[in-house]
Every structure is written in C-alpha cells, then in structure tokens.
Amino acid sequence: MKKCQVVLKSGRRRNCSTSSTMITNVRYGECQKNHAANIGGYAVDGCGEFMASDMEGTTGALTCAACSCHRNYHRREVETEVACECT
Numbered sequence: 001m002k003k004c005q006v007v008l009k010s011g012r013r014r015n016c017s018t019s020s021t022m023i024t025n026v027r028y029g030e031c032q033k034n035h036a037a038n039i040g041g042y043a044v045d046g047c048g049e050f051m052a053s054d055m056e057g058t059t060g061a062l063t064c065a066a067c068s069c070h071r072n073y074h075r076r077e078v079e080t081e082v083a084c085e086c087t
C-alpha cells in the first residue's frame with residue numbers, strides 16, 4: 001500500500017475505493033467588477049486578489065481591503081485536495 005496525494009482543480013473528483021479525505025480550499029482571485037458600466041464601457045480596478053478588510057464573521061470579511069468591492073465581484077477558485085490510500 002502506497003500513500004499518495006492527488007490535487008484536483010475545480011471540483012473534479014477521483015473515486016477512491018479506500019478511505020480518502022477531501023479538503024476544499026476556496027480562494028478569491030482578481031476583482032471583476034466593471035467600474036465603467038454606467039458609461040457603457042468596461043474597466044476593472046486591477047485588484048488581483050481578494051483580501052478581507054476585517055475578521056471572519058464581520059461585514060468587513062466580505063469587503064476587499066484593496067479595492068473595497070464586495071467579495072462576490074472577485075473570481076472564485078475552488079481547489080479540491082484528496083488525500084487517499086492507494087493500492
């Protein structure tokens with residue numbers, strides 16, 4: 001029996017017959033809010049990664065410290081890590 005670790009991107013899963021542990025990491029990438037929508041254009045603020053402006057559990061946890069946009073405007077990335085025992 002050999003230990004292995006498989007990292008899967010965006011929710012694809014591999015079936016493991018033996019016991020496996022799923023770890024899901026969610027991070028928020030670049031801001032995609034269109035700041036020029038009111039003039040019919042398209043311009044983002046260039047914020048590269050969401051960083052909470054306050055602690056988890058407060059309203060500030062959903063606001064980006066860098067661009068002050070809501071977290072929903074940031075691209076959501078889900079990384080699924082599967083640690084399993086393979087034969």
Ligand SMILES: [Zn+2]
Binds near residue numbers: 031045047073
């Ligand atoms: Zn922003």
